[in-house]
Amino acid sequence: MKKGFLALIIIFLTTYQICKIKLYAQETPWNYINDNYFLSSVKNTPWGILIGEYDTRAWLYPFNGLYISKDSGETFEQVNLKDKGITDIFLDDNDYIYATTYYHTSTPAGLFKSIDQGISFEHIGPPYSSNIVKIID
Numbered sequence: 001m002k003k004g005f006l007a008l009i010i011i012f013l014t015t016y017q018i019c020k021i022k023l024y025a026q027e028t029p030w031n032y033i034n035d036n037y038f039l040s041s042v043k044n045t046p047w048g049i050l051i052g053e054y055d056t057r058a059w060l061y062p063f064n065g066l067y068i069s070k071d072s073g074e075t076f077e078q079v080n081l082k083d084k085g086i087t088d089i090f091l092d093d094n095d096y097i098y099a100t101t102y103y104h105t106s107t108p109a110g111l112f113k114s115i116d117q118g119i120s121f122e123h124i125g126p127p128y129s130s131n132i133v134k135i136i137d
Contacts, residue, residue, distance in 0.1 A: 043089040047117050049073055052086025054102060066099060066118055079118045084109065087131040100130035
């Protein structure tokens with residue numbers, strides 16, 4: 001009798017915990033941002049969230065650059081590398097930003113580096129479209 005009662009209590013507690021988890025998950029939904037952005041990469045930094053946009057629909061004149069959010073993703077502002085088509089973002093131990101780009105504009109596509117939190121970027125090569133960046137010491 002005790003084993004049956006103990007098994008019933010264990011089943012009840014397990015079911016209660018599963019229901020509690022399901023209810024919690026339903027109470028904290030994801031927020032819909034916008035489906036007009038073609039986001040290629042996301043990087044969390046000490047000063048905000050960086051997002052790269054890579055939209056191949058050039059006829060729509062997308063920003064196709066780097067965005068930053070300083071309020072945990074509530075709002076984003078355009079930062080730099082307009083019209084370049086960001087394909088990847090990397091943040092090194094010195095908090096330098098590296099971004100690879102797809103499109104040629106007044107500067108070639110390729111690898112860019114910022115040492116001032118994305119305010120300015122320097123093209124450091126290669127001079128062709130790139131899609132991934134990883135800095136190895």
